[in-house]
Amino acid sequence: MSETYSYLGPSGTFTEAALAQVPEAEGKDWRSVNNVGEALDDVVSGRSVAAMIAIENSIEGGVTATLDALANIPGLRIIGEYLVRVQFVLVARPGTTLDEVRVVNAHPVAYAQTRKWLDANVPTHGHIPSTSNVAAALALFENDLADAAIAPPQIVQHHALEVLAENIADNANAVTRFVLVSKSAAVPAPTGADKTSIIAELPEDRAGALLELLEQFSTRGVNLSLLQSRPIGDALGRYRFVIDADGHITDERVADALLGVRRFSPHILFLGSYPRADKAPVQYTARYDDGVFLEARQWLAALIAGEPEA
Structure with missing residues (x-):
């Protein structure tokens, strides 16, 4: 039986572009799903060995549906992360020109990220919200309510659409971060350019509680690249x-920080340690080297054993 990977579809989405970066997925079956919940259910049920889901956008921040799903579905692990540059094109049915565009289909997030371009180039346009970037484009074939759609550039590789304008995103540096999620409990080996993700709850709602949580990392020289709050409900x-922390769970400073969080938090969920998508080596000062932690532990063991101090 062939291995299957799930992704938010249909063909032409940014999620599919992220999955295309996974060497292990090449030549395997790819299953298109409608939402994050369905993708993760595929993994939990065993229909898929892994699922590619969006977790963070450089403009919009954390993807709340993904963060909440990871917090509430046990047994999932992040095994890799991938970055996709967010680019948009304005597409239409063949034969349509830009000056004929009056109404635009667009996912609300895509619309927000292209609003300045639309206001400048199609100043009197109307907007019809869509459930996804690809759905916005496909709706052009289903009805004539809209004249054009905001969509990913790769949409034209799959559907007979005409590009009216390229690179219409207001922020050319926008990037979406995707993670590959599986049920595997095995932690990938450290590379020196890693990230560790957890979800932790505060013990109580009081002044200083969040600071105490963050101090578990700062006092051990561990930098945080993501801190996103979500209501427990x-x-x-x-x-x-x-929380995304720079480093691997086998790094002494990260391990020690996680032990501190475990003692502090009433509930901590380990989501995984995995290679960073940008492959940038983790930077930290020398006083947080593994050897410093190991020496301190040996010093304490010697004191307990009653050995004379050197």
């Missing part, structure tokens, strides 16, 4: 925090 003021 059981009461007002109760939050869990999605």
Whole structure:
């Protein structure tokens, strides 16, 4: 039986472009799904060995549907991350010209990221929200309510659409971060350019609680690249925090920080340690080298054993 990978479809999405970066997925079956919940259910049920899902956007921040799903579905691990540059094109049915565009189909996020271009180039346009970037384009074939759509550039590789304008995103540096999620409990080996993701709850709603959580990392020289709060849902003021820490769980400084969080937090969920998409080596000062932690542990062991101090 062939291995299957799930992704938010249909063909032509940014998620598919992220999955195309996974060497292990090449030549395997790819299953198009409608939402994050369906993608993760494929993994939990065993229909797929892994699922590619969006977790963070450089403009919009964390993807709340993904963060909440990871917090509430046990047994999932992030095994890799991938970056896709967010580019948009304005597409239309063949024969349509830009000056004929009056109404535009667009996913609300895509619309927000191209609004300045649309206001400058199609100043009197109307907007019809769509459920996805690809759905916005495909709706042009289903009805004539809109004249054009905001879509990913790769859409024209799959559907007979005409590009009216390219590179219409207001921020040319926008990037979406995707993660590959599986049920594998095995942690990938450290590379020196790694990231560790956890979800932790505060013990109580009081002044200084969040600071105490963050101090578990700062006092060990561990930098955080993502800190996103999400409501737990059981009461007002109760939050869990999605945290991305620079480093691998086998790094002494990261391991020690996680032990501190484990002692502090009533509930901590380890999402995985995995290679960074940008392959940038993790930077930290020498006083947080593995050897420093190991020497301190040996010093304590010697004191407990009653050995004379050197």
